[in-house]
Amino acid sequence: MTKSLKELGVLPELKTFDIFHPCSLEQIEQLCKNSTVCVTKHRESLFEFGNPAHYFCVVLSGAYKLSRPSAGGENSIVHFSAPGDVIAAFIMTQPQPTYPLNVISMGPSRALKIPRENYLETWHQMPDLIFRVQSLLSARMNALQNQKALTKAPLPSKVASFLVHLIEHQRSKNSSEQVQIPIPLTRKEIADSVGATVESVIRIMSEWSKKGLIQTNDQHITILNTKEIIRIKDSSL
């Protein structure tokens, strides 16, 4: 039942990710010893807040949302993890770690669950690898701080900033218009990300749709006029 990672062909898949790219397949195999591929369905939970954290994860395909439970069953979304992203690695160093977030699958996804010991032992031996993990973390930290700086900005700025953030990778090269956001998002998820209500987000985005700035079909959002969206994002300056 449990096939080896090699049999499953996961190793080369891992090597395509930035973190593992400089590693040999043999190294990767070592690093991911005793790991299992976890297949999740839409809205299925990968890790649950407060549970003891025996594993950390590398996202293989699909996407996951990391959210924090808060007032009245509300969940505020902290981050979206795409393939190549590492989840919960940096809490592995704590003596008795528990997951600080809920991790929920968005659509069918796959993740590699790696035992905590690997991080403390094998990964620990590879300073360069640890530094690359740290970079991911540092980028997330940066994003969080960015958002914090926007707390007092009007809601449209927040939403615009959120969308721009999501297309940052691809935008770098393709500075032309017409960028599609890589993960399908509901309005509710956007609302939970920027700390607002669904209704407010809808009002703002409908407006933008009418003006031809964005376009949605089946939860896939496309930004038609990047320039204008960026202007809105910065309009509170």
Added chain:
Amino acid sequence: MTKSLKELGVLPELKTFDIFHPCSLEQIEQLCKNSTVCVTKHRESLFEFGNPAHYFCVVLSGAYKLSRPSAGGENSIVHFSAPGDVIAAFIMTQPQPTYPLNVISMGPSRALKIPRENYLETWHQMPDLIFRVQSLLSARMNALQNQKALTKAPLPSKVASFLVHLIEHQRSKNSSEQVQIPIPLTRKEIADSVGATVESVIRIMSEWSKKGLIQTNDQHITILNTKEIIRIKDSSL
């Protein structure tokens, strides 16, 4: 003019901090090679947002506030760094790092400026040390995520949560009442931390003063009734 760290007696000072505690004085000396002690006055800047980051820091005494410039000269405060805290370490791994924050002295303070190369070379060799740095970072990340989960909470909850967070270390043992907040804070700083205006913060805290929950003299805030403050913090649940 520039005395060695050994002459200044900084080495034993460093050893009292968690990160360096397991290290020998010789190791610490190695790790902090070519570093300088930087003495700052109240409101003086240690690092400035956007500048190229050739150094990272360990806070020796006093305190620093880390803030992010935002709309209209507003500064949103992201973190307060007390002695033992490491600043800007995790961006050292980037190829051409620039400071992602403003770092400003609160009262007279001292910090040890350590060259970037040390992190990439000497520190890099010590996985355990890197893990300890990662723990600090992870704690800060956690705090940020916590705050994010409170965005929709009413302002009093946010302020209460902020105060409780600041006394978390000492509270652990001394669960009795009467806890003083370790750093002097202006209302404006509190406002910038929770993402509100001075006026709103004042209104809330005056109320609390009247009710005998807190007490201020000369920017030193003392929580008189911890239980009630925690109740307010959680009241939005």
Added chain:
DNA sequence: CGCCTCTTTGAGCTCAATCAAGGTGTGTGG
């Protein structure tokens, strides 16, 4: 003494939350 920072209080207004209601599409179980 004037300047600057910090605190305080009041009055009015605005943005986004809340409440309410209706529409669509998909899955699911009888």
Added chain:
DNA sequence: CCACACACCTTGATTGAGCTCAAAGAGGCG
């Protein structure tokens, strides 16, 4: 196959928490 639940999207009306603006007092410092 239909009915029902459920997730998601949309629009409108109302309301209130917190922002803005204004004005002023209280130290501290050169």
